[in-house]
Amino acid sequence: xxxxxxxxxxxxxxxxxxxxxxxxxxxxxxxxxxxxxxxxxxxxxxxxxxxxxxxxxxxxxxxxxxxxxxxxxxxxxxxxxxxxxxxxxxxxxxxxxxxxxxxxxxxxxxxxxxxxxxxxxxxxxxxxxxxxxxxxxxxxxxxxxxxxxxxxxxxxxxxxxxxxxxxxxxxxxxxxxxxxxxxxxxxxxxxxxxxxxxxxxxxxxxxxxxxxxxxxxxxxxxxxxxxxxxxxxxxxxxxxxxxxxxxxxxxxxxxxxxxxxxxxxxxxxxxxxxxxxxxxxxxxxxxxxxxxxxxxxxxxxxxxxxxxxxxxxxxxxxxxxxxxxxx
Amino acid sequence: xxxxxxxxxxxxxxxxxxxxxxxxxxxxxxxxxxxxxxxxxxxxxxxxxxxxxxxxxxxxxxxxxxxxxxxxxxxxxxxxxxxxxxxxxxxxxxxxxxxxxxxxxxxxxxxxxxxxxxxxxxxxxxxxxxxxxxxxxxxxxxxxxxxxxxxxxxxxxxxxxxxxxxxxxxxxxxxxxxxxxxxxxxxxxxxxxxxxxxxxxxxxxxxxxxxxxxxxxxxxxxxxxxxxxxxxxxxxxxxxxxxxxxxxxxxxxxxxxxxxxxxxxxxxx
Numbered sequence: 001x002x003x004x005x006x007x008x009x010x011x012x013x014x015x016x017x018x019x020x021x022x023x024x025x026x027x028x029x030x031x032x033x034x035x036x037x038x039x040x041x042x043x044x045x046x047x048x049x050x051x052x053x054x055x056x057x058x059x060x061x062x063x064x065x066x067x068x069x070x071x072x073x074x075x076x077x078x079x080x081x082x083x084x085x086x087x088x089x090x091x092x093x094x095x096x097x098x099x100x101x102x103x104x105x106x107x108x109x110x111x112x113x114x115x116x117x118x119x120x121x122x123x124x125x126x127x128x129x130x131x132x133x134x135x136x137x138x139x140x141x142x143x144x145x146x147x148x149x150x151x152x153x154x155x156x157x158x159x160x161x162x163x164x165x166x167x168x169x170x171x172x173x174x175x176x177x178x179x180x181x182x183x184x185x186x187x188x189x190x191x192x193x194x195x196x197x198x199x200x201x202x203x204x205x206x207x208x209x210x211x212x213x214x215x216x217x218x219x220x221x222x223x224x225x226x227x228x229x230x231x232x233x234x235x236x237x238x239x240x241x242x243x244x245x246x247x248x249x250x251x252x253x254x255x256x257x258x259x260x261x262x263x264x265x266x267x268x269x270x271x272x273x274x275x276x277x278x279x280x281x282x283x284x285x286x287x288x289x290x291x292x293x294x295x296x297x298x299x300x301x302x303x304x305x306x307x308x309x310x311x312x313x314x315x316x317x318x319x320x321x322x323x324x325x326x327x
Numbered sequence: 328x329x330x331x332x333x334x335x336x337x338x339x340x341x342x343x344x345x346x347x348x349x350x351x352x353x354x355x356x357x358x359x360x361x362x363x364x365x366x367x368x369x370x371x372x373x374x375x376x377x378x379x380x381x382x383x384x385x386x387x388x389x390x391x392x393x394x395x396x397x398x399x400x401x402x403x404x405x406x407x408x409x410x411x412x413x414x415x416x417x418x419x420x421x422x423x424x425x426x427x428x429x430x431x432x433x434x435x436x437x438x439x440x441x442x443x444x445x446x447x448x449x450x451x452x453x454x455x456x457x458x459x460x461x462x463x464x465x466x467x468x469x470x471x472x473x474x475x476x477x478x479x480x481x482x483x484x485x486x487x488x489x490x491x492x493x494x495x496x497x498x499x500x501x502x503x504x505x506x507x508x509x510x511x512x513x514x515x516x517x518x519x520x521x522x523x524x525x526x527x528x529x530x531x532x533x534x535x536x537x538x539x540x541x542x543x544x545x546x547x548x549x550x551x552x553x554x555x556x557x558x559x560x561x562x563x564x565x566x567x568x569x570x571x572x573x574x575x576x577x578x579x580x581x582x583x584x585x586x587x588x589x590x591x592x593x594x595x596x
Contacts, residue, residue, distance in 0.1 A: 087589075099423070111348055115345050122340075125337065
């Protein structure tokens with residue numbers, strides 16, 4: 001279980017204006033600003049949950065993950081992960097958690113991943129038989145093949161990420177902190193990593209806390225999302241419920257054989273796009289039945305689809321709203 | 328969960344093996360490092376020419392040859408670059424990954440640097456030993472006690488050097504670009520450890536200062552043990568100082584780390 005109570009993390013940041021004179025001035029007198037990266041965030045995550053952590057750049061997502069994994073000491077508030085205080089970094093806790101950062105490598109750069117795996121086995125004190133079994137499982141799930149024998153620096157981004165995931169999971173952690181694990185990967189690889197995380201979660205009843213810029217990752221993996229903006233928690237709950245609250249209207253897409261005027265369409269809902277004969281309307285939830293009936297019956301619409309609004313749109317709306325109005 | 332100590336012990340062979348593999352992987356850096364630790368050879372050439380005609384303050388030409396070859400041997404066995412490594416890892420945020428492993432970074436870095444020693448001294452060490460035995464043999468000790476204590480003394484010198492370098496590396500938690508501090512330290516170390524010239528050639532005031540600082544215990548102590556005929560009391564004092572500094576430098580290193588790691592900002596996503 002993960003619990004954060006009124007968690008705050010502030011950083012002191014040195015500020016200086018550009019230019020030589022300002023550089024000299026900052027030698028003598030330094031100006032510091034306090035950045036509230038995380039500002040009074042509380043949540044509880046039960047074992048086995050998959051939770052998406054969303055927010056714009058600089059919202060405090062990664063900082064929260066770093067506090068939860070014990071890399072950062074919180075400024076105030078309390079944090080507990082699997083019964084431990086993370087920043088104490090007790091070996092018992094480190095054996096239960098893992099942190100994967102899409103932009104940081106734990107693989108030894110000039111050696112094949114197999115060497116990092118051997119080192120992790122030794123420092124995490126994993127039994128050789130367990131290690132072989134887990135490596136076999138990870139090799140199969142992630143299709144590692146002979147990648148583990150190539151120097152890490154010669155692997156492609158996608159190959160390296162797969163090897164990183166294996167390195168992060170060889171000690172059998174039950175809490176996974178994944179920070180942008182699919183960044184820079186192509187769609188096929190993103191799907192592969194996503195499937196893998198889901199299957200690991202189900203096999204090991206592992207708790208997963210994921211941040212990602214790719215909304216598809218979050219939609220596909222996380223039934224629950226926590227939204228954080230400017231260090232503050234602004235939503236915690238079911239993904240669908242969030243979408244429903246923020247934007248209850250549905251997106252209705254269809255194809256028409258005969259042309260129709262925009263005025264006619266406006267009577268059915270808000271026109272979002274009209275490309276060739278493919279039309280997308282925004283329709284209020286309570287009018288869906290009437291509109292769909294009219295589209296299928298009178299207008300003979302084909303390929304009709306009713307969808308929730310894309311998460312990106314909902315979030316854009318949300319972050320726009322969450323920002324404090326200018327004084 | 329088994330105890331941290333026994334777990335660390337069991338991890339040791341694998342850590343050493345991986346450390347060796349890592350050292351060997353950086354072939355070019357390795358070669359440069361082996362070729363650049365030549366300052367003692369320059370000093371050797373300088374002082375042997377000074378002492379060519381007549382001994383300089385009791386140091387004959389052969390004494391200088393033996394002294395600087397011994398310096399080169401000890402330096403090869405005890406030098407490490409952990410201060411730079413820590414600074415780089417803190418600055419780039421790479422340290423994050425190290426902190427997530429259940430082994431104290433002091434041990435993890437130490438093992439890596441120990442495993443590099445045999446390779447780094449692969450060329451210089453045999454060469455120096457052969458030269459020392461052939462041309463400086465007359466200046467070497469024949470005392471069994473000194474010979475027996477040589478290896479422990481080198482080990483202690485390694486520990487002190489590592490502890491201090493670890494502490495210096497830890498200053499990167501406060502001053503991200505700590506190269507200035509490390510360079511200043513190297514200036515002091517070169518002068519007061521006996522690296523540039525034997526402490527006996529320094530002015531009395533500097534010698535007194537050197538006596539109370541750790542630098543001599545890091546290099547001069549094992550070198551003197553190798554060379555001069557020392558009394559048992561002097562040997563005991565040398566080793567005693569080394570033991571005290573080894574304990575102190577490990578404690579200082581760990582304390583700096585403990586205080587500093589709280590400030591670690593784990594930069595970069």
